[in-house]
Amino acid sequence: MNQSSSPIIVHPLPFFKVLGVRVDAVQIPDVICQMEQWINEKSFGHFIAVTNTHVVTEARREPSFKQVLGSADLVVPDGMPLVWLGRLSGYSLKRRVYGPELMETFLKETGPKYRHFLYGGAPGVPERLFGIFSKRFQGIRFVGVHSPPFRPLTPKEDEEVVELINKAEPDVLWVGLGAPKQERWIYEHKERLRVPIMVGVGAAFDFLAGVKSQAPHWMKEHGLEWLWRLMSEPRRLWRRYLIYGSLFISLVILEKMRILRVDWK
Template sequence: MQPKQFNLLGIRFDLLNMREAVDLITRKIEAKERGYISLVSAHPAIEAQFAKRYKAVLNNASLLLPDGMSTVWAARLLGNKIDDRIYGPDLMSELLKVAEDKNYSSFFYGGTEEASKELITRLKDRFPRLKIAGTYSPPFRELSEDEDNNAVKYIKDRNPDILWVGLGAPKQDIWMSLHKDRLDGIMQIGVGAAFRFHAKIVRQAPEWMQRCGLEWLFRIIQEPKRLWWRYFKCVPLFILFVLLQYIGVLRYDKERQK
């Protein structure tokens, strides 16, 4: 049974709370489903408005979940009953608890080698029985065909149940979409900066800032050179586009590809 969905800027989000999302993803992992799960905040939602291919990638996800408070507020403005966001780092923590309990193996794709080592060390402290299949740190450039084939083979040889992808949006969503058919029986989950948060390389915003939708401001203060333009561009555009959808100037069809 497919979950209810809501349309925000032409992107079809699945309407689930955290418990429902964890339970559904667990069933998909148990069934060895092939697919990918994307978590979307204001930034990727705006990127998708200017890239039809990327919007199609998001709408083809096995599950598409609202990661940011801005997406939750926008959904409510458009008349949807939504409890809370499905925050990537929290979803990762909840699913790793399940993985530890059910002996699912996890592979981590993304980040630097140093960050990956720190991530694994931290996760082993928190989840001592967690089965870790491996890590792979791709270079910060497009991989050659041979490099990509080798990476895929490396992942498949380790046969993980879950492939965590931490490349950041939109790169991670596109990567998961391109590799879905080559990673049979592996559920991919794109969690962006969650790798660095769980490795304690980057601090998470205080809970009160997260609840108030000010996490973007906290992240800009920490990484101004990397993030200021992203948020300077996407926050005003997101507000504008949502208001245009609300008053009916922007209309979107109701179909979601699978």
């Protein structure tokens, strides 16, 4: 694989804007096709942000994080409200690009073709996920796992992580640090990592490893996953869903009524 970094981002895929944040009007098959194309191009540093209303609201609140999202090669709609807004913008989005489903589908459809590294999750979780997928998908190639501490890394530790990942030479780096931490981490490291694709998948490690229970399918497909997660972890998630969720709805209404001015750059 050559040492080239990703080219200047051009967006041939359709997209719409939500509170000034670009959201690509794609579905899981589109994302998988694009990922394989990037791997075959043998260029490094492609960044996929799996985005929901919390992430968009955070970008509206914090300009530096909006810049992080703007640097992503793909910003995919993981959250039914974003799917609904995409439909209002004229795109026939049938489903959300749900992070755990994207990860599982990519592994299932590509099998042993590519090399994978799991970064994130509590100690033991990525190892458990490695074991589950190795049994489920014959020949799957995991070349490394690492659970960083919850505190900030020292410069030496950070350099060791970069070296660990680069030595493993993965094609896809799955990052499960939670938003917005994982997006910031990818943004800060993508120029130092010799990896074609980095995907922030939030709580996917916990869900797919069976550490946390996922919402029933009907809730996920009808925009009610937030309620399931709020009931499951109220102390940790009440602010995200009750405050940020309400703020998102209010800001979108103001934007649609042309009362809220949004920087579309």
